[in-house]
Amino acid sequence: MAELLHITERAHWERAARAGEHRMSTRDLTLDQEGFIHCCLPHQLRGVAERYYADADDLVVLVIDGTRLPAPVRYEQTAPGAEEFPHIYGAVPVDAVTRVVPVSRDADGRLVLPEA
Numbered sequence: 001m002a003e004l005l006h007i008t009e010r011a012h013w014e015r016a017a018r019a020g021e022h023r024m025s026t027r028d029l030t031l032d033q034e035g036f037i038h039c040c041l042p043h044q045l046r047g048v049a050e051r052y053y054a055d056a057d058d059l060v061v062l063v064i065d066g067t068r069l070p071a072p073v074r075y076e077q078t079a080p081g082a083e084e085f086p087h088i089y090g091a092v093p094v095d096a097v098t099r100v101v102p103v104s105r106d107a108d109g110r111l112v113l114p115e116a
Helices: 010-019 044-052
Strands: 003-009 023-027 061-067 073-077 084-088 098-102
Touching: 003 010, 003 044, 010 061
Parallel strands: none
Antiparallel strands: 003 061, 061 098, 073 084
């Protein structure tokens, strides 16, 4: 299974690291509210970041090893004919996260993200 990427606020990740699992689905929505955790593949990261997090600061990208997840991962379209995105149908254990990459901004204010 490919590496899955998930963007979240640093404060959410820090709480998850203390609790042992990550339960935020996406911006301002929990796993319980959404039913799954939104993720993307490396080539999808820039589009997701610019669409949903362009105005956010203090973000991190969680690099998740899908083979360490106890919950199912489903690749689903967000709209008919759209590209499929991975969704994790359960909490992400902290030990499934192999890297936490801080997101910064360049001189023009554009998000600086991990390479695809």
